[in-house]
């Protein structure tokens with residue numbers, strides 16, 4: 001089955017948003033027509049980009065890059081679960097993206113963002129043109145969660161009514177594009 005990778009972008013100690021990524025993983029697993037993998041950038045633990053060659057050559061020096069490359073290579077589509085830091089995405093996700101090239105190419109991606117009143121939307125808007133560098137399909141439908149802290153209960157994300165439906169529609173679009181794009185890249 002095609003593989004959806006859910007990428008938890010916040011890496012900071014004391015982060016609040018990881019339960020949102022776990023919720024997204026659970027929603028995706030209910031589909032049954034895709035495999036699902038939750039990738040925690042905190043665990044991936046990449047240093048600040050340190051490869052000597054441009055990633056487009058795929059000639060990686062460091063073991064951490066080779067591991068990261070193998071991880072993203074097996075994905076067919078991505079859900080970036082991201083907070084908004086200072087009106088944009090966190091540096092952790094830009095760093096993780098910059099490490100690779102062909103591994104992202106042509107694959108579709110969508111977003112779950114969370115924050116205060118703006119619901120992390122500025123992080124999503126800033127991520128879209130980054131993904132365009134790899135000719136990724138940046139899917140219009142995203143899930144944006146305002147005041148997400150109010151929906152955290154005992155370390156779990158307890159979404160308000162309607163949010164899971166939005167997530168399902170978003171995943172439908174992602175899976176649609178995964179099917180269309182799969183012939184364009186090699187494993």
Ligand SMILES: Cc1cc2nc3c(=O)[nH]c(=O)nc-3n(C[C@H](O)[C@H](O)[C@H](O)COP(=O)(O)O)c2cc1C
Nearest residue numbers: 010015016017018083084085086087114115116120
């Ligand atoms: C460095 C930093 C910058 C932030 N900037 C924004 C912002 O621009 N917009 C916003 O809605 N929330 C902002 N916040 C608040 C975050 O939405 C909130 O801290 C959230 O818990 C961050 O996600 P995380 O805990 O999973 O890292 C910021 C938080 C941090 C730590």
